[in-house]
Amino acid sequence: MADPMLLINDLHKNFGGLIVTDGVTLHIGQGELHAVIGPNGAGKTTLINQISGLIAPTAGTINLNGVDITGMPADQRAALGLARSFQITSVLPGFSALENVALAVQAHSGTSYRFFGRADRDQAINEAANSALAEVGLAERGQIVAAHLSHGEKRALELAIALAMGPKLLLLDEPMAGAGREESERIIDVLRQLKGRFAMLLVEHDMNAVFALADRISVLTYGRILASGAPDAVRTDPQVVAAYLGEEME
Amino acid sequence: MGRTTVAASSAMPARQTNRVEALPAAIFLVLALIPAAALIGPESYVLGLFTRVMIFAIAALTLDFICGYGGLVSFGHAAFVGIGAYAAGILGAHGITDMLVTLPAALLVSAIFAYLTGTVCLRTKSVYFIMITLAFGQMAYFIAGSLAPYGGDDGLTVRLRSTLFGFQVLQNDRALYYVVLLSLLGSYLLCRSVVYSRFGRVFRGARENSMRMATIGFDVFRYQRVGYVISGTIGGLSGFLLANAAEFVSPAYMSWQRSGELIIMVLFGGLGTLHGAIIGAAAYLLIEEVLGGFTEQWKLIFGPLLVIVVLFARGGLLGLAGSIRGRLNRG
Numbered sequence: 051m052a053d054p055m056l057l058i059n060d061l062h063k064n065f066g067g068l069i070v071t072d073g074v075t076l077h078i079g080q081g082e083l084h085a086v087i088g089p090n091g092a093g094k095t096t097l098i099n100q101i102s103g104l105i106a107p108t109a110g111t112i113n114l115n116g117v118d119i120t121g122m123p124a125d126q127r128a129a130l131g132l133a134r135s136f137q138i139t140s141v142l143p144g145f146s147a148l149e150n151v152a153l154a155v156q157a158h159s160g161t162s163y164r165f166f167g168r169a170d171r172d173q174a175i176n177e178a179a180n181s182a183l184a185e186v187g188l189a190e191r192g193q194i195v196a197a198h199l200s201h202g203e204k205r206a207l208e209l210a211i212a213l214a215m216g217p218k219l220l221l222l223d224e225p226m227a228g229a230g231r232e233e234s235e236r237i238i239d240v241l242r243q244l245k246g247r248f249a250m251l252l253v254e255h256d257m258n259a260v261f262a263l264a265d266r267i268s269v270l271t272y273g274r275i276l277a278s279g280a281p282d283a284v285r286t287d288p289q290v291v292a293a294y295l296g297e298e299m300e
Numbered sequence: 301m302g303r304t305t306v307a308a309s310s311a312m313p314a315r316q317t318n319r320v321e322a323l324p325a326a327i328f329l330v331l332a333l334i335p336a337a338a339l340i341g342p343e344s345y346v347l348g349l350f351t352r353v354m355i356f357a358i359a360a361l362t363l364d365f366i367c368g369y370g371g372l373v374s375f376g377h378a379a380f381v382g383i384g385a386y387a388a389g390i391l392g393a394h395g396i397t398d399m400l401v402t403l404p405a406a407l408l409v410s411a412i413f414a415y416l417t418g419t420v421c422l423r424t425k426s427v428y429f430i431m432i433t434l435a436f437g438q439m440a441y442f443i444a445g446s447l448a449p450y451g452g453d454d455g456l457t458v459r460l461r462s463t464l465f466g467f468q469v470l471q472n473d474r475a476l477y478y479v480v481l482l483s484l485l486g487s488y489l490l491c492r493s494v495v496y497s498r499f500g501r502v503f504r505g506a507r508e509n510s511m512r513m514a515t516i517g518f519d520v521f522r523y524q525r526v527g528y529v530i531s532g533t534i535g536g537l538s539g540f541l542l543a544n545a546a547e548f549v550s551p552a553y554m555s556w557q558r559s560g561e562l563i564i565m566v567l568f569g570g571l572g573t574l575h576g577a578i579i580g581a582a583a584y585l586l587i588e589e590v591l592g593g594f595t596e597q598w599k600l601i602f603g604p605l606l607v608i609v610v611l612f613a614r615g616g617l618l619g620l621a622g623s624i625r626g627r628l629n630r631g
Contacts (some may be wrong), residue, residue, distance in 0.1 A: 102515055128517030140515075142508035153505050156498060157517035163526065164498040172498075215516065 053116045054079050055219050055249035056101070060108035063096060063273075070096045071107065072273035078219070078249050083241075085260045087251045088270035089294055094253045095137055100224050101251070102134045103127045113230055125223070128157065131218030135208040135225055137253075144268045147207055148192035151179040154214035181216040182206075186240050202233030209240060220250045226259060239263060261285070269294060320566025323618075324488065324575040331481055331627050335474055340360035348474045349589060353582045354477075354484045358538035358630025360422075360565040360577035362531040367490045368572030370501065370527050371507030372422075375430045377562050380532045382412050382554030384443060389456045393449075399462040403540055410536025411439070411529050418528035422521055442552035455550030458543050470544055480541050484578070487534050494530060502529045548596070562565055568609055570618030580615055595628045 056078040063071035078084045086094055087222035089113045101103040101112055111120045119127050142150050149170065155178045156162055156169065169175070183192055186206040191199065196207060205225060212220050225241070226234040238259050244250070245263065254260050260267065261281050268278040269290050276294075277287045284290055331354065344469035359381050366372040387406035396402060417436040424432055451454045462569040470476045472615025494500050505513050506520045513520050543549045552558070560585065587605070593600035613620035 104511065104515070109385060112494055123519070124514040125517050126516055136512075140509060142505050142510045142512060144508050145505065149501070152515050153513075153518075156501065162498045162502045162518070162523070165530075166497055167493075168496045169498040169501045170496065194611045211512075211516065268618045276382075 054113075055082070055115055056251065057111075058101070060114070061097075061100065062108045063093075063105065064108050070273050073098065073274055074110070074270070074273070076268060076275065076278070078251060081246045082248055082265045083250045083252060083263055085254060085264035085267045086270055087254070087260055087267060087294065088276075089255070092270045093273040095223055096269055096273075098134065098221050098251070098253060101219055104152055120204060124143050128215065131216070131248075132221070133212035133217035133219070134221035135212055135223055137207075137223040137227055138195060139201070139204045139208060140256065141204060141211065142206050142219035143300075144195065145195050146195055147188055147199060147203075147210075148176070148179055148182060150181050150207060151174060151210050151214045154211045155182070158216055159294045173206060179214055182210045185213055185243075186210045190270050202229045202236075203231050205233065205237060206240070209237070213244070217248050220244075220248055222250060222252045222254070224254055225252070226256050228252040228255060234259065272300040310604050315376070315444040320397050324578075326439040327575055327578055328481075328485055328488075331484070335477055344473055347477050348545070351473070351477050351480050352542075353481045353585050354578075355538050355545060356562070356565065356585060357578040357581035358487045358536050358541070360569070360581045360584070361487055361491055361574055362534045362538070363562045364569075364571065364574055364577040365495070366527055366531040367506065367566060368574075369495055369504050371526065373430050373563070374421075374443045374531075375556065375559050375563065376417075376433035376435070376440075377531075377535060378556070378558035379437040379544060379554050380414065380535030381558065382549075382551070383410050383413055383438060383550040384458075384536030384541075385543040385553050386444060386447075386450070387536070388462065388541075388543040389458050389541050390450055392449075392458050392460060392543075393456060397460050397463045398466070399464055403537075406536050406540040410447075411533040411541070414529040414532025414535075415525065418525045418532070422524050422528065434556055434559070436554050437554060437556060438574045441551050441554040441556070444554055451550075453551060455548055458547045458549060458584070461544045461547065462540075476545060478544065480545070483537060483541060487537065488574060488578070490534070491530075494527075495574070499523065516526040519604055564606060566616075568606060568616050570616030573615075573618055576618040577615055580620060583617060 054077040058074055058076040061071050061074040066178060073096060082171060085095065088094055096105060103122060107120065111118060113119065114127065114130055117130060119130065145170065150177050156173045159175065180189065182187055186209045188206055189204060191203060196204065199207060201213045209225060212280060224289065226237050233254060240265055252260065264281055267281055267284045269276040269284060271293050277284055277290050291295060331350065334350050335347060359377065363374060363377045363543045366374060384406040387409050388402050391402045391405060410591045419430055421432045421436065443452045461468065461476070463469065470479060502513065502518050504523055539553065542553065565580035565584045566577050568583055569578065570576030586600060587602055591601050609616060609620065613623070615622060
């Protein structure tokens with residue numbers, strides 16, 4: 051059996067006296083889609099920020115594909131194959147959709163300390179960027195400035211940026227947040243097609259999406275993993291029903 | 301709405317490059333023809349004035365590079381001008397005037413200063429970055445003022461312009477003019493190339509969203525520092541040329557007022573366009589020359605003018621020209 055793609059061991063994070071991550075241990079296998087659900091304020095985004103390197107944990111370790119990345123800066127984690135999307139859309143607003151994705155391709159193909167020659171005429175980069183855009187349904191929107199895309203399109207663009215990085219592990223922080231019904235369905239379709247190609251950690255409030263996509267689910271409350279297991283087991287876990295799913299699953 | 305408009309306009313340079321080619325070409329054509337036109341007027345005055353314009357255009361250009369494309373508003377950019385000038389001046393005081401030595405020395409010292417101060421400045425953002433670049437600029441200013449062997453506050457006369465293999469190639473004002481013109485052209489083409497290169501894409505991306513750039517896999521700090529060094533090194537070139545043109549170097553070249561003037565030139569011409577910085581430098585110095593002829597208090601007139609340009613033409617003079625053209629085309 052291969053190493054797990056992500057191995058989080060006894061992770062703690064305190065902001066002063068506030069405990070946000072309280073001994074989280076979690077592993078995600080190769081190609082697994084692992085969902086993390088939990089009420090608002092449970093520490094889901096903080097967990098993702100620690101995995102992607104934007105926040106340093108107080109204690110504990112994070113392993114990516116056998117490499118200890120606990121103290122590594124975000125850009126080096128990205129170079130190891132860690133990609134993420136943000137809950138609050140985070141793209142380069144003044145760049146075209148194509149250029150947003152092209153930068154992600156560029157980051158992983160050769161040096162960027164090149165000062166001559168136009169980057170936007172690099173065919174290999176543009177082709178890779180266009181195919182990532184096509185995968186999320188933005189093939190026709192490449193030339194649009196990101197700030198002018200609709201909200202749903204920006205969500206899709208985030209996904210395209212992550213795909214273009216050729217990830218080994220993709221962290222998805224509420225990829226459907228704020229998207230309409232139709233847009234959510236489209237994103238679920240895209241994720242379903244991506245499933246198995248690389249490991250994913252999905253934080254999402256849309257339970258339809260979570261139960262449709264996840265191989266395993268962990269429930270996070272007050273910074274702690276309450277339960278972890280196959281969707282059916284989690285759905286019927288009495289603790290989970292009491293703490294979180296209760297009213298929603300009626 | 302406001303936000304999307306700003307984002308759209310900041311993206312324009314990246315998309316419009318092929319269409320605005322004509323304007324930079326026209327600028328350089330005019331600059332190339334000025335020595336000929338000067339023959340019918342007070343030649344040395346006109347040559348001297350436009351040599352100055354082009355030297356400050358180089359400095360403004362490099363500021364526009366980090367400011368307009370990198371989002372790094374430096375309030376200490378005049379330090380590079382001063383350092384380049386002092387490198388030429390100090391070596392000249394020791395009898396070393398060959399530009400095969402003095403020019404590389406000026407560029408190297410500027411690059412080192414940019415690297416060291418950039419390492420500190422670039423740890424900070426926005427208004428803190430402005431303040432800390434200002435602090436380093438003032439530090440350079442006071443150090444220059446304390447160089448007693450080299451004139452201290454009074455500055456230092458450059459007795460002999462730079463030579464090449466012992467020949468006094470810059471002694472003629474006309475020759476100096478063309479050397480400065482070629483330096484400006486070279487600096488412009490280099491900055492332009494960098495802006496649209498792979499490196500430039502990362503550098504521009506860091507201004508847009510540095511956290512995104514980090515999670516994509518770029519060590520933003522290192523890229524910004526390289527950009528800062530490029531800008532500072534070419535800024536040193538302008539100082540080297542200034543020492544030759546003015547035949548004098550002084551701590552005043554590095555004062556914070558000078559840094560402020562460079563920012564005004566960039567804003568006045570149009571931020572994030574490169575050739576706008578050339579127009580801005582020309583406009584600023586020519587307005588100073590003309591208004592200064594009438595009154596000591598020329599800034600009383602220039603101040604409101606700047607306010608009007610910044611308020612009503614956010615893209616500077618270039619933006620103003622663009623919107624007037626747009627209106628004419630429509631109706």
